[in-house]
Amino acid sequence: MFQRILVVLEDTQSQSCVFNTALRFAQANHAHLCLVDLLEEDLRSLTETATIAGIRVEVSELAEKTDQALIETAENWYADLIVMSHALHPELIPFLSCTVLT
Numbered sequence: 001m002f003q004r005i006l007v008v009l010e011d012t013q014s015q016s017c018v019f020n021t022a023l024r025f026a027q028a029n030h031a032h033l034c035l036v037d038l039l040e041e042d043l044r045s046l047t048e049t050a051t052i053a054g055i056r057v058e059v060s061e062l063a064e065k066t067d068q069a070l071i072e073t074a075e076n077w078y079a080d081l082i083v084m085s086h087a088l089h090p091e092l093i094p095f096l097s098c099t100v101l102t
Helices: 012-027 044-052 067-077 090-095
Strands: 004-009 032-037 057-060 079-085 099-102
Touching: 004 012, 004 057, 004 067, 012 032, 012 044, 012 079, 032 044, 032 067, 044 057
Parallel strands: 004 032, 004 079, 032 057, 079 099
Antiparallel strands: none
């Protein structure tokens, strides 16, 4: 069902849960992951974990750390699903053409 999953990594407390949830969805659906790290941390270990699990993964950097930039990234990458730790502002939801899992 989901083929392109955008994973938003925002803080160290939720990072593991968000990544592992997205990884399980990717494995179940043979999907491709795109990691977006809002804290600009090193993504090497998460990328390696996904690759070892047989998941294609890429990293995207937002021009700005805003919900609107995130929506544009999701649209430009043709994401089917966004996995993140917090909800987007409700007024932005109608602009999304994909599912959001928080």
